[in-house]
Amino acid sequence: MSEFAGYRRDDGRIGVRNRVAVIPISVAASTIAERIAAEAGAGVTSTPHQMGTEQPAAARAQTERVLTGIGRNPNVGAALVVYLGTEVADVDGIADGIADVGTPVETLSIRSAGGARDTVSAGVSIADELSDEIASARRETADASELIFAVECGGSDATSGIASNPAVGNACDRLIDDGGTACFSETPEFIGAEHVLAERCADEETRRRLLERVDRREAIADMMGVDLRESQPSPGNKEGGLTTIEEKSLGAISKGGTSPIRGIVDYGEPLPVGGGLVLMDTPGYDVESVVGKVAGGAQIAAFTTGRGSTTGNPIAPVIKVTGNARTWDRMANNMDVNASTILDGEPIDSVGERIYETLLSVADGRPTEAERRGMEEFAINEIQPRELEALGEPV
Amino acid sequence: MKGIVLDDRALLMVESDTVATALDDLERGTELSVAAVGSDRDRVTLTEDIAFGHKFAIERIDAGDPVEKYGERIGSASRPIEPGEWVHTHNCESDRGRGDRTAEGANA
Numbered sequence: 001m002s003e004f005a006g007y008r009r010d011d012g013r014i015g016v017r018n019r020v021a022v023i024p025i026s027v028a029a030s031t032i033a034e035r036i037a038a039e040a041g042a043g044v045t046s047t048p049h050q051m052g053t054e055q056p057a058a059a060r061a062q063t064e065r066v067l068t069g070i071g072r073n074p075n076v077g078a079a080l081v082v083y084l085g086t087e088v089a090d091v092d093g094i095a096d097g098i099a100d101v102g103t104p105v106e107t108l109s110i111r112s113a114g115g116a117r118d119t120v121s122a123g124v125s126i127a128d129e130l131s132d133e134i135a136s137a138r139r140e141t142a143d144a145s146e147l148i149f150a151v152e153c154g155g156s157d158a159t160s161g162i163a164s165n166p167a168v169g170n171a172c173d174r175l176i177d178d179g180g181t182a183c184f185s186e187t188p189e190f191i192g193a194e195h196v197l198a199e200r201c202a203d204e205e206t207r208r209r210l211l212e213r214v215d216r217r218e219a220i221a222d223m224m225g226v227d228l229r230e231s232q233p234s235p236g237n238k239e240g241g242l243t244t245i246e247e248k249s250l251g252a253i254s255k256g257g258t259s260p261i262r263g264i265v266d267y268g269e270p271l272p273v274g275g276g277l278v279l280m281d282t283p284g285y286d287v288e289s290v291v292g293k294v295a296g297g298a299q300i301a302a303f304t305t306g307r308g309s310t311t312g313n314p315i316a317p318v319i320k321v322t323g324n325a326r327t328w329d330r331m332a333n334n335m336d337v338n339a340s341t342i343l344d345g346e347p348i349d350s351v352g353e354r355i356y357e358t359l360l361s362v363a364d365g366r367p368t369e370a371e372r373r374g375m376e377e378f379a380i381n382e383i384q385p386r387e388l389e390a391l392g393e394p395v
Numbered sequence: 396m397k398g399i400v401l402d403d404r405a406l407l408m409v410e411s412d413t414v415a416t417a418l419d420d421l422e423r424g425t426e427l428s429v430a431a432v433g434s435d436r437d438r439v440t441l442t443e444d445i446a447f448g449h450k451f452a453i454e455r456i457d458a459g460d461p462v463e464k465y466g467e468r469i470g471s472a473s474r475p476i477e478p479g480e481w482v483h484t485h486n487c488e489s490d491r492g493r494g495d496r497t498a499e500g501a502n503a
Contacts (some may be wrong), residue, residue, distance in 0.1 A: 158449070192468075241417075241448030242464070247465075348397065
């Protein structure tokens, strides 16, 4: 049995961190949220983003879902929601959604508080109170089956598909054997590999939805007369030896391991506990993709990178894994696991075991390199007008 | 590592693949044994430098024919590719997400 010590929440879920999250509703509150978190100090993090005060209905619904999900993440012990006061988004609905899982939540309007300066000082006081309120939480024994593990890749090169992704996939298989949930995403990076994924779907409904989502992402390019080759693979991927989206996808999907695919959820939708391997339909931008899974409840993430990505997340610890020996040497202070040993003959299974041990120790409280460096990138996917058109939604 | 290592310097993911990945910066003229794999020849001589992580053909690939890695199609040859030649965007193209082809078809 694999165990770690985490923070048991009132509704029974387990967090691997105990943070106060300062969540802005729109871009108009993002800088203030950052200032509040910076002044309030350790344990308080913010989730600044670029969503405007008004968005088309479908885009707004997605933003609301993500912000609510972030506040509900079990790593969040308490939340402070900050807003300007002109947002169309349902602030009370978001706060209520967070409170529904038993998480203490406060709201703060910049207009009501009397502008930026007064909001920062009021926000710091509230964050201090929330910190005191959750300070009594103690880690207790939890089972690996309670973990939702987000896996991501970014800055991929040829080593990603050979070393780091299969090794992280092996760790996913281990977690799923222990009863947990693993989730990978980035639908554009299923293109060219969807037939492999489709064969692994546990049921016909999941298979149908997966293929439909891949078709939709490809159709958006098709509809616009866009040549996907311009953006996929990225210039960096190409420099690293990846030639086509098919090649990138076939390497990318190995990070999810070899377990049956139990389901596919929308961007930021709740992920099941004890759910096996589940996909999330997200765009191909890694920071947004990680945020979608953290909004879905993932407490911890692994992020493979060949070329050397540095990004983290303000809510979930991110474990960096590289299969490129040069990146491991050059960027040691951003990398947690060296998978380049696979190229020298270390079995994938052995590196997978190291990643799984790292996962459990990070869940247990060991900080990742991204946490040590204060890397807390955050971005929410905004549904674009052409996607809304493809979905038949008002723009 | 999954796959078949060629003389410690390149990797074929699946025996039936038509391209191998360089595990080091390989120089033009490097000879690699491919006798153990599904190639129609015993040795491949690199006709140009191949950078770490990049691919080269282990057999001739005709224009329009599939380029295979991971035992799957990763694109099509956009012109004939000789054994030992670097395989990348200049001679191998994706078949997916090609709105440009749809647009061309519409204009034709």
